Amino acid sequence: MQTLTAVVPVYNEAEVLDAFHARLTAALAGLDLDCRVLYVDDGSDEPCAVRLRELAHEHDNVGLLVLSRNFGKEVAISAGLDHAEGDAVILIDADLQDPPELIATFVEQWRAGYDVVYGQRTERRGDSRLKRATAAVYYRVLNALSEVEIPQDVGDFRLLSRRAVDALNALPERHRYMKGLYAWIGFSQAAVPYVREARASGSSKWSYWRLWNFAMEGITSFSTLPLKVATYLGMLVSSLSFMYGLYMLVKTLIWGNPVPGYPSLIVIVLFLGGVQLMCLGVIGEYLARTYTESKGRVLYLTREYHPPRD
Known part of the structure; x- marks a missing residue:
């Protein structure tokens, strides 16, 4: 049976x-x-x-x-x-x-x-x-x-x-x-x-x-898609930052920049810091699991x- x-x-x-x-x-x-x-x-x-x-x-x-x-x-x-x-x-x-x-x-x-x-x-x-x-x-x-x-x-x-x-x-x-x-x-x-x-x-x-x-x-x-998303997000933010930097350079050379860009600077710094922390968190999640597996308990x-x- x-x-x-x-x-x-x-x-x-x-x-x-x-x-x-x-x-x-x-x-x-x-x-x-x-x-x-x-x-x-x-x-x-x-x-x-x-x-x-x-x-x-x-x-x-x-x-x-x-x-x-x-x-x-x-x-x-x-x-x-x-x-x-x-x-x-x-x-x-x-x-x-x-x-x-x-x-x-x-x-x-x-x-x-x-x-x-x-x-x-x-x-x-x-x-x-x-x-x-x-x-x-x-x-x-x-x-x-x-x-x-x-x-x-x-x-x-x-x-x-x-x-x-x-x-x-x-x-x-x-x-x-x-x-x-x-x-x-x-x-x-x-x-x-x-x-x-x-x-x-x-x-x-x-x-x-x-x-x-x-x-x-x-x-x-x-x-493993979250890791890829972190990579693509980093590439996107880097590209946008580069283009924004070129824009600011051209604008300064042509019209000058009499007013300091403190608000925009703070926004950019906080945004980039948040993206970096998020990406580090995603990497940390996978790293923690790798660490647990490597202990072999x-x-x-x-x-x-x-x-x-x-």
Whole structure:
């Protein structure tokens, strides 16, 4: 019998954990597969950590991977994929925004020959208008800059075949923008539309500051266009400055310049300074990622691992 493992990254979700586990178990029970669940504790607080251990102890088909601290969702997913066994792997969050009942449809598409089956949100209930608008703009900007096509309105909720999982595990980078990596590996992919519900309880761990940094991660991980823009912008500003310098020279030689150009001088200096700082910032973003990769640290550390027992 084919084996399916559901990888669930968890960070402080004690309030919804029991309800999620009940729905996930019911969804997996309806499949003619040997199904297992692997929870990844990404440095959760004590109530959540205790409940995860209880679930792993109470159910033979439930495993638990405990990371040494909070490494972030992208790393937690990578850790889960490293330890997930079976012919296919489901990635799903524990906040009940993604319906476990959709897994059966994912499996149908997988058996039809697709290596990656992802849920595509047709509606984002519970998100503010600002968050929906910025998400739409972000995905369009990312695809305009990226070298690979990244599906819009798609998160981590998906099924991966064994060869897709092996391909992801073979990628060595430590800056893990998973949405981009899912697209980068290629293989045959299919979308399943669904309505993303509001959180069943608690609040999102993603502040706008974290979302901004996450967006920067995606752009710098899958595009070098910002570096080219900095180069072209520098060339443009230099050309305009040269032409303006010629204009001022000719004007001074013909009509003279009795009034000092202090305002225009300040404007030019501030403009050029701003452009230089922006270009240095773009270069710094890429340099920081190069520095992180060059250190060669392991992606994560585990405190304990309890694989499923069946």
